[in-house]
Amino acid sequence: MQYLKKIKPWQWGVITFLSIALLYFAIPPDNPLFNTEYSTVIRDEQGDLLHAYINKEEQWHFPPSEGIIPEKLKKAVISYEDEAFYSHPGIDPSAIARALYNNLKEGEITSGASTLTMQLARMRNPKSRSYFHKLLEVIDALKIELHYSKEEILNLYLNHAPYGGNVIGYQTAAYKFFGKKPQQLTWGEAATLAVLPNAPGLIYPGEPSKLLEVKRNSLLKKLLDRGTIEELTYQLASIEPVPDQFITFAKDAPHLSRFLKMKYPDQKELNTTISKKIQRISNQIAEKHHTVLAPYSIHNLSILIADTKTGAIKAYVGSPDFFDAQHNGQVDGVQAARSSGSILKPFLYALSMDEGLILPQSLIRDLPTYFDGFAPSNANETFQGVATAKEALVSSLNIPAVRLLNAYGIFQFYTFLKMAGVSTLFRSADDYGLPLILGGAEVNMWDMVTLYRALANEGVVQNNSLLKEESSQQGKQVMSAGASFLTLEMMKELVRPGSEYYWRRFSNQQQFAWKTGTSFGHKDAWAIGVNPQYTIAVWVGNFNGETNKNLSGASSAGPILFDLLQALPVKPGKKWFIKNEMDFTPKKICSLSGFAATKACTEVDTVDAPYFMKPLRTCDYHETRYFSTDGKYQTCSHCWDKLGAVEKSVTLYAPDIAYYLRENGQYIEAIPRHFPDCPRYKSEQSIEIIYPNLDAKLFLPRDYDGEIQEVICKVGNTQAVEKVYWYLNESFLGSTEENHKMAIHFKPGKNYLKVVAENGSEDSRTVFAQVKE
Structure with missing residues (x-):
């Protein structure tokens, strides 16, 4: 206490000043250092630019990168702006003294002696040039140096430096002036970006700046003299043209970019799973087919491509021309709900196998059918009588599908769709009814890619992903692995369009399981396919929903699907799905009906059935009957003594099946009637x-x-x-x-x-x- 009484008032003032100064410098600066509204940037899987949106201040200012600054740019900037950057504490006292002397001598401010740190301080708090404001910059620079590393300071400077016009930050400038990532800059381009923040007005759109070229070359000569670059590098860099225009940013995926910007409004940098190469291939093919289809009054199409295993989206085409206002080009066809046509059929067949209703070889009736006023018909308006499940799926027969849905259960199938992630169903199962399987439901391309991927991933459904940081969610088993594999094997047999019809003749052709769909009224045409590498979905139609008889899944969407398949890069590895024997169990079936064989079945095959499928129903197409010795009549125990009893297995077709089989040219062996004089004779319902x-x-x-x-x-x-x-x-x-x-x-x-x-x-x-x- 006695010691404190001896401190003089002016000393208290000094202590107070020093304490306040120490406290000021000890308190970290604002975090973040800049309160800036950045542009929204959409990047592909390699970090290449897909799309960018201007910020609220009408500036192009990409979010700061936390990555390593390119070495060329770093050396160029430090050589030009602040050679003592790594040794000074934020200010350069000798430079300040020299600048002060020159300014006093000239009677005006001729030089500023600003270090990079001081320039950073001025960027965050812009003020007019004066000695007082310069003092504030010095204080702020010292404080920044205390709380940030040199690399962080350099990064902040380059990410917020002005580069002319409304271009802020070195990343933005690299794309705006040179159309490339900063890591790809040449020495000439790096030197250009190094001198621009000091004089951003040197950029003249449409006219090369001679002064900018002089400043750049002067910096290149300095780098040469210091041994940073070689003579040849200097000569080549010196003859590079300086930028004379602002390059328009890429717009490779406008629908995707808008979708992400709306979904993540607060996220300024979105790193997607999109492959720019595949996206551009898809854009080109979309434009090509758009040109072909337009004369037929078909103006819209959409494409979605995903990695089959992971669900990472590789291409996203909402429409061929985002700026085609006449044909609603800004509608996102990937997210739009449209009639499903026949593209839900493969899942009904897979589920029916698990339920024990069918195997691929099983017969399903293809006959005139009526359900409470609903009378489905096949696209070709004909009836086969019966068709195997495989034939029915490959030919996309409507009547067998409706009959199968009726047997499986509308509510059960509707529940499956909901559980598997179909997000567009807004009515009840009863409201959809049996037309659900023929296009009565509305689906979108995003959900359909998810579903088809489930077939390829052993019946496990897992969400698609658009952002690299999205974590893979736990998948749900919605179908058995065995039923999924058998369904893919059936879909592989669908006839391909055009020259793809002969795909089996070429050794380099890819196996592909695919399905088409055409909605009622010819408003929507679908083609979706899957192999171990890609799941591809194509929709063709008009966003205004108008009917067009030229629309069909096979002829409109199918050619686009296979153009994409042939154009996509193929990774080395498995070409088709590997069959896991543990997913199957041998099943003896009737060779004719495809159902579980009985003693009456004359020919029996052993096939693979899904391991966990319910018991397959038994064959009812064969029965054991007794006939007279001469074969003219059927007999029973009451007439065996007179006519004999020859046991024989017969094929029984219901009358309606037999009628249409005969109509299609198939020979149906008639079964002799029962012996009319038999005391137990009773006419059969034949x-x-x-x-x-x-x-x-x-x-x-x-x-x-x-x-x-x-x-x-x-x-x-x-x-x-x-x-x-x-x-x-x-x-x-x-x-x-x-x-x-x-x-x-x-x-x-x-x-x-x-x-x-x-x-x-x-x-x-x-x-x-x-x-x-």
Whole structure:
């Protein structure tokens, strides 16, 4: 205490000043040092520029890079601006003294003696040039030096230095003046960027600046004299032209860039998974096919390409021309919900295998079908009778798909789609109904790529990713690995368009599992395919939703899909999916029906079935029957003594199946009827009215003269029925032989149709008819 009393007032002032100064320098400067609104920058997987957005101050100012400053630029800047940068504490006392002497001698400020650190201090707090403001810069520079390393200071300076016009920061300048990354700058370009912050007005768009060239070459000569560069490098760098224009930034993925900017508004640097090479290939192919399709009034298409394994998006084309306002070019077709057409069918087939409903070899009915007023039809308006699951999927038959969905369950399939990440379904399962599988649902390209990747990844669905820092989420098992593999094997057989039809003849061609889809009314055309490296989705149509008969998945979207496949870079490695034997179990099936074989099946195959599939239903196309010794009749225990009993396996087709198989030229062996004199004889149901259908309502067309036209009615038969007798409202109409069709005049309202076969079998139904006005 006694010592403190001896301190004089002026000494207290000094102590107070020093304490305040120490406290001031001890407190770190603002963090971040610059409160700047940066441009939004979108980069590809290699860090190349995809797109950039100007900031709110109408400046091009890329976010600061934390990476290593290019060595050429670093040496050029330090040589030009501050040779003692690494040795001074933020200020250069000798330079300040020299500048002060010169300024006093001249009577005006002629030199500033600013170090890089002082220039950084002035950048963050711009002030007019005066001795007082220079003092503030000195103080701020000293404080910055205390809290930042030299590399950090140099980085901050280069990232916030003005380069002329509205260009701020060395990264921006490298792209704006030279169209390249800073790491790719030549010595001449690095020297240009080194001298520009000191005189940013030297950039004249459209006209090379002689003064800028002189300053640059002077710096290059200085670098040569100090041994930083060699003579040849100096000579080559000196003859490089100085920039005379501002280069327009790349816009390789405008729809993607806008999507990311809206999704991450606070993130100024977005490093995507996009491959610029693949993106540009996709852009070129999109433009090429846009030109081909435009004369047919088809103006829009979209492309999405993902890495099959990881889900990293490699190309994203929302439309061929972002600036085509006439045809809604700014609509993002990747995210837009459109009718699915047939592209959901592969997942129904895979799920049905797990459920035990089918295997690829199993037969599915392809017949006129009615479900509560819904009557699906195939694209070619024909019926095969039956088709294997593989044939039905490869040919994209609609009726087998609807029948399969009805057997699998609408709600179950709808739940699968929701669980697998289809985000666009906004109605209930019942509201979608059976048309769900034919395009009644709305889907987008993003979700479809996710789904198709699940087929390729052993039934595990995992989200796509657009940003490199996005972590891979835990996948969900939505289908078995075995069913997924078998579905891919079926899809591989789909006929390719154009010259790709002959792809098997060329050893370098890639195997590819793909599916097309065309929506009702020809508004949307899809083609999606997958192999171990890429999953590719293509949509073609018009964003205004107009109908166009020229649109189809196979002819409109398919050629684009295979142009992309052939143009994409191929990595060495597996060319097709490896079959894991542990995912399968051997299953004995009927060679004809493709269902679990019974003792009645004459030929049996052993095939691979998904290991965890439910029990496959047994074959009902074969039965064991007994026949007379001469083979003319079927017999039973009541007539065996008289006619004999020869056991034989027979193929049984339902009457409607048999009818259409015969229509398509297939020979159906008729089964002899039971011995009519047998005491236990009872006529079998061997005929069936297959049109009009039991659930159908007939609309009677009128002829050109107003007369109601006839309706062709059809009867199918399984046994050897030579003659069928027809009756309408109890009135005999006539008989048919072999091919049982008859043209009948129905009256409006309720009609009663009956048919009787010569063996006693009969069928009837009530037909409600309405005149079509």
